[in-house]
Amino acid sequence: MAELVIRKMEYNDIDQVFEVEQASFENPWEKDIFEQEIVENQFAHYFILExxxxxxxxxxxxxxxxxxQITNIAVTPDYRGNKLGEKLFHYTMEQAIRLGGRRLSLEVRTSNIVAQRMYRKFGLVPGGIRKNYYTDNQEDAIVMWVNLYG
Structure with a gap:
């Protein structure tokens, strides 16, 4: 039986995370951004799905x-459609609460209906638009948010 684990990202995970990033986005983050997030950004927390x-x-x-704020979330294309993104998102929300978050927000492409539908399952609602947010095609982003405490 396959073992599914969600855990804190470590420096040694960056190469594999970068592979997921490249497979998931047309304009992927560079590897050094992940290094900076893990090593230098005291506010950053990254989790991996294994x-x-x-x-x-x-x-x-x-x-x-x-x-x-969710900075990014991705599941490799071969594993999409199996609710793994939901498991990862739920875990990340729980960590946000554990770390003292009272509100959670993210940006999502206006064209990414599948992601918007998933975020709505977790109570996120649209709160605004960031015009021309995505640099690859100037697509707008919908800002979605939720209160983590009643």
Missing amino acids: LDQKIIGYAGLWVVIDDA
């Missing part, structure tokens, strides 16, 4: 005072 010791997804979270 299946049988192979990294197939990751999520990034910043928590500044009581504001939490």
Whole structure:
């Protein structure tokens, strides 16, 4: 039986996380951005999704005072459609609460209906638009957010 694990990202995970990033996005982050996030950013918390010791997804979270923001979340294309993104997102929300977050926000492409639908399952609602947010095609981003405490 396959073993699914979600855990804190470590420096040694960066190469595999970068592979997930490249497979998931047209404009992927560079590897050094992940290094900076893990080593230098005191507000950053990254988590990886492993299946049988192979990294197939990751999520990034910043928590500044009581504001939490998802920086990115991805599951490798071969593993999408199996609710693994939901498991990873739920875990990341729990970590945001554990780290003192009271509100959680993220940006999502206006065209990414599948992700928007998933975020709504967790109570996130649209709160605004960031015009021309994505540099690859100037697509707008929908800002979604949720209160983590009633």
